[in-house]
Structures are given as structure tokens and as C-alpha cells.
Amino acid sequence: MNYIKKAIDFGKRKSKELKVEVGALYLAYKRKDVAWYAKAFAIIVVGYAMSPIDLIPDFIPILGYLDDLILIPLGITIALKLIPKNIIEQCREEAKNLFQGNKINNWIAGSIIIIIWIVFIVLIFSKFKGKS
Structure with missing residues (x-):
């Protein structure tokens, strides 16, 4: 233990x-x-x-x-x-x-990173969808 x-x-x-x-x-x-x-x-x-x-x-x-x-x-x-x-x-x-500092800042930073990744993924899928 x-x-x-x-x-x-x-x-x-x-x-x-x-x-x-x-x-x-x-x-x-x-x-x-x-x-x-x-x-x-x-x-x-x-x-x-x-x-x-x-x-x-x-x-x-x-x-x-x-x-x-x-x-x-x-x-x-x-x-x-x-x-x-x-x-x-x-x-x-x-x-x-x-x-x-404040834990809220960590949540804000994490949310921004997640939003950036979502936008990035949507852009990639929209490029592939446009080529089909």
C-alpha cells in the first residue's frame, strides 16, 4: 500500500x-x-x-x-x-x-483548444466532402 x-x-x-x-x-x-x-x-x-x-x-x-x-x-x-x-x-x-491562478482560466484555455480542433476537423472533412 x-x-x-x-x-x-x-x-x-x-x-x-x-x-x-x-x-x-x-x-x-x-x-x-x-x-x-x-x-x-x-x-x-x-x-x-x-x-x-x-x-x-x-x-x-x-x-x-x-x-x-x-x-x-x-x-x-x-x-x-x-x-x-x-x-x-x-x-x-x-x-x-x-x-x-484561477481554475476558470484552465477551463477557458481547454475550451479554446477544443474549439480549434473542432474547426480544424470540420475544415478537413469539408475538403474531402467537396472532392467526392
């Missing part, structure tokens, strides 16, 4: 760390002193991490969680290496304060 509690605590801690890292990447993306290629990679990682749609759907046994356990942390690690350390440290501090 103690192992389960430790595993849950570890998961919660890592989840909070990833949330701060994603926030830091988003804040770094908005800065003018970050290279364009680092901004491009950072926003792709942030978009994928925040998106409710996964590359590998979660209902597929074992492989479904592969992106959550490997792809997102790997993308974050690569993006962090592309951004200068002093900038990412400043962004981490800002991100810690960013996520201490």
Missing part, C-alpha cells in the same frame, strides 16, 4: 513539473529574444501537450499512453535545450505564478 501512495505522489509531482515546463515554453515562445526555430518547436510541443487529441489514442492498450509518457517529455526536453538557460529560468518562475 505504501508503494502505491509513493507512486501516486511521484506522479502528482512530475505532473506539476511538466505543467510548469509547458507554461515556461509558452512564455518563452512569446519572447522576442528566443530564436524562431526554438519558438516554432516550443509552440508545437505546447500545442500537443495541451491538446485533447493524441497522436496515439489512449484507448489503445499500452501504446495509448506512450505519447504521454515519452513523446511529451521528450519534446519538452528538446525544446528546453533550444532556449538559453537564463531565459528558460525566467520563464519557469513566471510559469509557477501563472498556474497558481
